[in-house]
Amino acid sequence: MGDVKKKYSPMPETAFYILYFLQKEDHGYSVSKQTEELTNGEVLLPPGTMYGTLAKMEKDGLIRAVRQENKRKLYLITELGQEILDQEIRRIRRLYANSKGEKYAED
Amino acid sequence: MLKINFFTLKEFETEQKWLEDMARQGWVLETSYLPCFYFFKKCKPQNLVYRYDFYTNPQQKQECIDMYEEYGWTNIHSMNDFLLFRHPAGQDIPEAFGNDEAKQEMIERIIKKKLGLILIMWMTMIAITIFNGYMVIQNHLAMTSIVITVLCCVIVGVLLISQYRDLKQIQKEF
Numbered sequence: 001m002g003d004v005k006k007k008y009s010p011m012p013e014t015a016f017y018i019l020y021f022l023q024k025e026d027h028g029y030s031v032s033k034q035t036e037e038l039t040n041g042e043v044l045l046p047p048g049t050m051y052g053t054l055a056k057m058e059k060d061g062l063i064r065a066v067r068q069e070n071k072r073k074l075y076l077i078t079e080l081g082q083e084i085l086d087q088e089i090r091r092i093r094r095l096y097a098n099s100k101g102e103k104y105a106e107d
Numbered sequence: 108m109l110k111i112n113f114f115t116l117k118e119f120e121t122e123q124k125w126l127e128d129m130a131r132q133g134w135v136l137e138t139s140y141l142p143c144f145y146f147f148k149k150c151k152p153q154n155l156v157y158r159y160d161f162y163t164n165p166q167q168k169q170e171c172i173d174m175y176e177e178y179g180w181t182n183i184h185s186m187n188d189f190l191l192f193r194h195p196a197g198q199d200i201p202e203a204f205g206n207d208e209a210k211q212e213m214i215e216r217i218i219k220k221k222l223g224l225i226l227i228m229w230m231t232m233i234a235i236t237i238f239n240g241y242m243v244i245q246n247h248l249a250m251t252s253i254v255i256t257v258l259c260c261v262i263v264g265v266l267l268i269s270q271y272r273d274l275k276q277i278q279k280e281f
Contacts, residue, residue, distance in 0.1 A: 029177040048160050051174040052212060055167060071173040 004060050008084050010091060014049050015057070019077060019085045022063050027072040028054055057081070108134065113143040123157045130155040136193075138184050154196035161189055161213050188220070218274045225270055229263045236260055 008015065017035040026034075032045040045053075054075065057063045062081035066074050077085065094104035110129075114122040126136055126145075131154065134147035158180070162171050171190060172182045180192040236256040242248040 028174055032178075047175045047178045047180065048158070048213070051160070051171050055170075072177070073170065073173075 004062070004080065005084055005087065007060070008062070009087060011084075011088055013043055014045055015053055016085075016088060017043055017045065018050070018053055019057065019062060019081055019088075022075050022077045023082070023085070025066055025074050025076045027069070027074050029072070108147045108149075110145045110147060111143050112145060119159050123159065126157040127155060130157075136183060136191075139191075140186070156194045156196050158192045158194070159189055160192065161217050188217075215274065218270060222267070222270050222274065225263065225267045229260070229267055232256065232260045232263050 011019070017039075018031055021031040021034050028045075028047075028050045032050055035043050035045050054063070058065060058075070061078055062084060063075045064078050066076045068074070090106070097104035112122075112125065114125075129136065129147060130150070131152055133150055133152040135150040135153075135155065136157070137146045137148045139145045160171060160175070162168050168185065168190070172185075175182060175190075175192050180194045183191045183193055185191070236253065236259075239248060239253050239256050243250060243253050
């Protein structure tokens with residue numbers, strides 16, 4: 001468990017967006033579209049990256065496949081995944097506060 | 108039309124570019140066979156994008172194809188755990204891999220798999236050599252057989268080392 005947490009801290013931007021959008025049940029292509037929209041096209045999740053990251057995260061237990069809709073596989077974040085995502089968000093907040101020369105105080 | 112061209116594993120990007128050049132000259136890839144045979148069909152000159160991907164687990168093959176198809180890619184064929192995809196080029200060329208990390212991971216997966224196969228081969232060769240050695244001592248076999256098997260061991264061993272070096276180099280490059 002500890003190893004998995006370490007492996008994803010910090011995590012690549014692509015992994016962050018996938019995990020973030022899988023807080024609600026969704027499939028790869030839809031996550032990619034939402035990411036593109038939310039980041040104004042700055043973060044792209046092409047199929048190779050999407051497929052590879054989903055497979056890795058499922059193996060590591062961060063997400064799980066919930067059901068199949070035609071050819072689409074729908075995923076959802078797991079408890080462990082949520083924990084890792086929250087920890088990453090805290091890290092990014094700290095980084096942001098520090099980038100302005102401020103100390104990060106947890107709220 | 109059959110074309111013969113040889114690319115190594117690491118040159119998959121050069122190979123993709125070559126296939127794209129062929130499409131611009133009016134030749135679309137129909138299928139290809141290892142190690143170096145490519146079959147093209149005449150078409151109108153067009154801008155196509157070719158991308159390779161690789162899967163480790165046979166169950167994942169269809170999932171990988173489905174994912175690419177959803178993004179609008181066409182699967183041309185699969186061979187040896189490789190999948191080749193095609194996409195008509197738009198204003199911006201779609202990438203299969205968003206970052207070098209994903210690309211590095213793909214190459215690492217391929218080499219690790221190859222490394223595993225060669226290792227098994229090498230261990231088998233060593234086992235055969237030991238067995239042959241025993242048979243020679245027992246006077247059931249001529250000395251030449253042991254020379255041949257030792258030679259095979261050395262060749263496979265060299266292959267193993269070169270693959271391992273490739274892996275280390277790729278891990279450093281990215």
